[in-house]
Amino acid sequence: MASSEQPRTQWLGRWGFMLAATGSAVGLGNIWKFPYITGEFGGGAFVLVYLACIFAVGVPVMMTEIAFGRRGQGSPVDAIRRVVNASGRSSAWSLIGWMAMLCGFMILSFYVVVAGWSFSYLWKMLAGGLSGSSVDDMAAVFGANNANPLNLGFWSTLVTLLTMLIVGKGVQEGIEKSVSWMMPGLVIMLVILIGFGMFSGGFGAAVSFLFSFNAGSLSSEGLLAALGHAFFTLSLASGAILTYGSYLPKGASIGRTTVSVAVADTVVALMAGLAIFPVIFANGMNPGEGPGLIFMSLPLAFQAMPLGTLFGILFFLMLSMAALTSSISMVEATISWLCDNKGISRPAASWGTGIVLWLISTLAMLSFNLGAEWTLGGKNFFDWLDYLTSRWMMPLGGLGTVVLAGFVLKSDTFREELGLAPLPYALWLTMVRYVSPLGIVVIFVDALGVYQV
Numbered sequence: 001m002a003s004s005e006q007p008r009t010q011w012l013g014r015w016g017f018m019l020a021a022t023g024s025a026v027g028l029g030n031i032w033k034f035p036y037i038t039g040e041f042g043g044g045a046f047v048l049v050y051l052a053c054i055f056a057v058g059v060p061v062m063m064t065e066i067a068f069g070r071r072g073q074g075s076p077v078d079a080i081r082r083v084v085n086a087s088g089r090s091s092a093w094s095l096i097g098w099m100a101m102l103c104g105f106m107i108l109s110f111y112v113v114v115a116g117w118s119f120s121y122l123w124k125m126l127a128g129g130l131s132g133s134s135v136d137d138m139a140a141v142f143g144a145n146n147a148n149p150l151n152l153g154f155w156s157t158l159v160t161l162l163t164m165l166i167v168g169k170g171v172q173e174g175i176e177k178s179v180s181w182m183m184p185g186l187v188i189m190l191v192i193l194i195g196f197g198m199f200s201g202g203f204g205a206a207v208s209f210l211f212s213f214n215a216g217s218l219s220s221e222g223l224l225a226a227l228g229h230a231f232f233t234l235s236l237a238s239g240a241i242l243t244y245g246s247y248l249p250k251g252a253s254i255g256r257t258t259v260s261v262a263v264a265d266t267v268v269a270l271m272a273g274l275a276i277f278p279v280i281f282a283n284g285m286n287p288g289e290g291p292g293l294i295f296m297s298l299p300l301a302f303q304a305m306p307l308g309t310l311f312g313i314l315f316f317l318m319l320s321m322a323a324l325t326s327s328i329s330m331v332e333a334t335i336s337w338l339c340d341n342k343g344i345s346r347p348a349a350s351w352g353t354g355i356v357l358w359l360i361s362t363l364a365m366l367s368f369n370l371g372a373e374w375t376l377g378g379k380n381f382f383d384w385l386d387y388l389t390s391r392w393m394m395p396l397g398g399l400g401t402v403v404l405a406g407f408v409l410k411s412d413t414f415r416e417e418l419g420l421a422p423l424p425y426a427l428w429l430t431m432v433r434y435v436s437p438l439g440i441v442v443i444f445v446d447a448l449g450v451y452q453v
């Protein structure tokens with residue numbers, strides 16, 4: 001293992017890591033997934049539980065993952081093994097790392113399909129193919145875009161190629177720069193959309209849908225979905241944040257960095273909600289429409305607003321960029337593992353991984369056309385990838401991570417690595433020992449009660 005002798009590449013300080021981690025966190029999860037699952041699970045109560053999960057589970061888990069990565073200097077598998085071995089514990093704990101790596105890969109397999117939607121809508125905006133005057137017209141455009149496997153496959157293949165191309169080029173190049181203009185750009189687009197929404201006649205309904213809390217309106221499944229989405233949106237338990245953490249220089253503050261990333265991610269998600277739901281209510285659309293929600297609603301807004309085509313182009317451009325800065329983080333764990341353990345070059349690891357990814361993502365893509373009928377328990381292949389990762393693998397991986405950090409390892413490991421003052425450290429420890437695991441277990445037990453009937 002000669003490569004482990006060499007110092008690992010590092011981000012250009014805390015700021016470089018911040019940009020990359022924010023780029024990973026902010027993506028389709030915020031703008032595509034958050035609104036549509038909020039719509040499916042009924043709004044306010046779901047949003048509240050999601051916010052609670054972000055801060056009670058997501059933030060402590062993110063700090064722990066970054067600390068694991070930086071302490072163990074490697075992919076999730078290697079980093080966790082090194083850290084547990086240093087505490088004299090069994091290498092079997094690195095199973096958490098294997099699951100994370102698999103999870104990142106599974107997420108990417110369906111993520112490229114959704115990113116493909118974004119790219120194809122960018123193209124439609126440019127080519128003038130997004131006209132229609134009603135929700136039904138837009139639903140027809142979305143349906144037609146999905147119906148042809150060659151068309152949809154072209155876009156998901158393009159995303160796969162771009163992802164592996166960027167990843168093959170290395171850790172830093174390009175990522176930091178693109179995030180530093182893409183993030184402000186995305187926020188400006190959302191501000192414009194929210195401003196438009198205020199005059200659309202649906203704003204009041206949107207605000208009350210998102211923020212009025214009806215106790216008892218959230219199902220057990222909704223609870224689990226909120227927890228799972230907290231992991232998904234912060235890129236946790238999928239190898240992304242842990243591996244990025246392995247490139248973070250010693251001395252950079254993990255706590256402050258984590259809080260900034262979590263806040264930025266949450267702000268973008270809530271802004272997306274405020275941008276999208278007014279359009280939905282103003283057009284009498286069903287909030288529970290499903291994965292096509294933003295693609296059926298936002299084009300209507302762009303058509304109705306002044307300079308709409310320009311804003312629409314910019315919006316889908318930013319969304320596609322945001323998707324890419326997330327997608328590259330999902331394979332980083334696998335690539336880093338291959339490079340460290342198999343002695344192959346970064347480009348070779350990327351192309352090899354890309355081929356496997358392409359095969360699996362093609363199956364996910366077919367869920368919208370040829371393979372729509374290939375279902376199991378009412379879910380197609382695309383649904384299964386999403387369901388298994390968000391509802392089960394990520395919360396379980398997160399549980400393993402906090403239990404490991406809170407109870408199993410020598411207590412000075414994380415005290416040193418996190419470098420926190422006594423009070424914040426005690427807070428972190430309370431979270432990883434009691435609050436986060438209890439939250440996860442309670443939601444799991446609740447969900448199992450439902451799934452067993």
Ligand code: PHE
Binds near residue numbers: 233238327
């Ligand atoms: N956090 C990303 C998003 O919200 C998705 C993601 C999940 C990225 C897992 C990396 C790992 O779009």
Ligand code: NA
Binds near residue numbers: 027030
């Ligand atoms: Na996110």
